[in-house]
Amino acid sequence: MTLLLIVLGAALGAPLRYLADRAVQARHDTSFPWGTLTVNIAGSALLGFLTALPLGDGVMALAGTGFCGALTTYSTFGYETVRLMEEGARFHSVANAVASVVAGLGAAYCGMAIAQTIA
Structure with missing residues (x-):
């Protein structure tokens, strides 16, 4: 049952990541991967x-592992960071790496703080 919940969550998160990534990136005329950065921060x-x-294992499998796991994308982040470096956009490459890690951790902390405040 847990595997089915993960698959269901991923089936929702992956298309949402693609659509959100494309919508954000379409608003920027730059090689910087704003779409991936946005979905990774939101997912974090x-x-x-x-x-x-205090959620049960089923909810965490569906929403945490499945949905958030598919919404966020470390592989695309890694690929885009390397691509920027290969294209000679060193500043954007380093900025992407630093912003992704710092903002992702900060967003996760803020999400936890909000949940603790309302729970």
């Missing part, structure tokens, strides 16, 4: 929020 905030709530 949501996962931080969920982990601070």
